[in-house]
């Protein structure tokens with residue numbers, strides 16, 4: 534199980550800091566697929582890279598714990614962490630297709646990975662590689678290919694086969710299918726899911742696509758301005774999303790079960806994150822804002838088993854859900 538406690542990450546920029554992850558706590562259990570959603574810039578990739586300890590050099594994890602099966606990843610040496618990555622923690626990055634080395638054959642790249650993390654004899658390694666690429670429906674003759682000889686979808690499937698070959702306990706996928714067309718996307722997600730279920734690994738699935746996340750994941754975390762606004766099981770999210778930002782995302786998402794209503798847009802821009810926030814991160818864009826939201830930070834509080842929301846007015850969520858359907862409600866903030 535992955536458990537994150539009170540994590541803070543900031544980036545140093547020229548003269549200031551950006552507080553990109555603030556006070557973030559979450560859990561993912563074995564076998565669970567957790568979807569992480571939120572607009573561009575809210576900190577999703579930063580969180581993923583913090584978990585992997587692959588942040589850029591100007592990033593600082595200023596406090597918190599990241600526990601994988603009880604072991605604090607932040608306490609490991611660089612070398613220990615490098616061994617965990619690839620083996621226990623798999624990462625499928627945003628443009629995974631470019632993660633393959635263009636000058637080496639697919640076979641050599643897969644072998645290299647196995648040799649780096651295991652002491653498999655050559656024969657066993659070759660068998661493992663064949664099984665891995667069969668599992669994503671790729672013929673073994675492609676082991677002889679160089680990356681440029683393969684389509685985008687095939688490269689993405691090879692990356693998935695490659696990352697899962699070492700049977701990780703945690704898989705982090707950051708927009709794994711964004712660049713691909715819908716059919717290829719469905720096929721790849723199906724493969725990812727089958728393998729994740731077979732390994733019983735925890736999956737952190739990052740996406741902009743709320744409809745996709747809602748059909749693919751068991752649980753959801755809605756992030757905004759570096760903080761968790763709401764987290765719950767998917768059926769709770771579908772029936773009773775309670776944070777105005779979550780509700781806004783739902784009504785702004787094409788393909789999200791909305792019975793043909795017009796899509797809203799959430800006006801305004803995400804916060805700049807140059808100061809630790811005082812009130813609610815979402816207050817500047819929230820149609821239901823009050824003075825309290827500007828000055829007092831709402832704590833992430835449990836409203837039902839497995840359902841947490843950071844909003845002072847969570848008791849009015851039913852009204853929010855009704856009113857947020859109307860485009861006029863959001864026009865108030867323009």
Ligand SMILES: Nc1ncnc2c1ncn2[C@@H]1O[C@H](COP(=O)(O)OP(=O)(O)OP(=O)(O)O)[C@@H](O)[C@H]1O
Pocket residue numbers: 544545546551553571572573574575576577578579580589591741806
């Ligand atoms: N290396 C960096 N130095 C300074 N600021 C950074 C750096 N990387 C990211 N940021 C800033 O941190 C914030 C969060 O970025 P991040 O990439 O984590 O967001 P995201 O939710 O993954 O967005 P997207 O959906 O576009 O991928 C943004 O404001 C971004 O500009």
Ligand code: NI
Pocket residue numbers: 577578579707
């Ligand atoms: Ni990102």
